[in-house]
Amino acid sequence: MYQEIFAEELGAWRGRGARVVDVRERWEYEAGHIPGSENVPLDALASLKLDGKPIVLVCASGNRSGYAAQLLAQRGFTEVANLLGGTAGWARQGRELTRGRG
Numbered sequence: 001m002y003q004e005i006f007a008e009e010l011g012a013w014r015g016r017g018a019r020v021v022d023v024r025e026r027w028e029y030e031a032g033h034i035p036g037s038e039n040v041p042l043d044a045l046a047s048l049k050l051d052g053k054p055i056v057l058v059c060a061s062g063n064r065s066g067y068a069a070q071l072l073a074q075r076g077f078t079e080v081a082n083l084l085g086g087t088a089g090w091a092r093q094g095r096e097l098t099r100g101r102g
Helices: 009-014 026-031 042-047 064-075 086-092
Strands: 004-007 017-020 055-058 080-083
Touching: 004 009, 009 017, 009 055, 009 080, 026 064, 055 064, 055 086, 064 080, 080 086
Parallel strands: 004 080, 017 055, 055 080
Antiparallel strands: none
């Protein structure tokens, strides 16, 4: 099972050492992403090294990252969350986006 979280909760997850992983394609990520996030496209998710830290998954709207969260939960990872609204929701709230490779 995984959690669905709102943008306001991301700071608390980061405070616990969570990795923020953006599962969009590289070109989407470079167009604007949450500062401090890392890019691991959905089709490369199987290669993601799980280091025991909590993980928050993000995409454009929350759909792909929800699917990714489900996959990681099925692999037995317990501290996984999906960011509701994705980067679009993040930006709609006036939050900063980083452009380029990050």
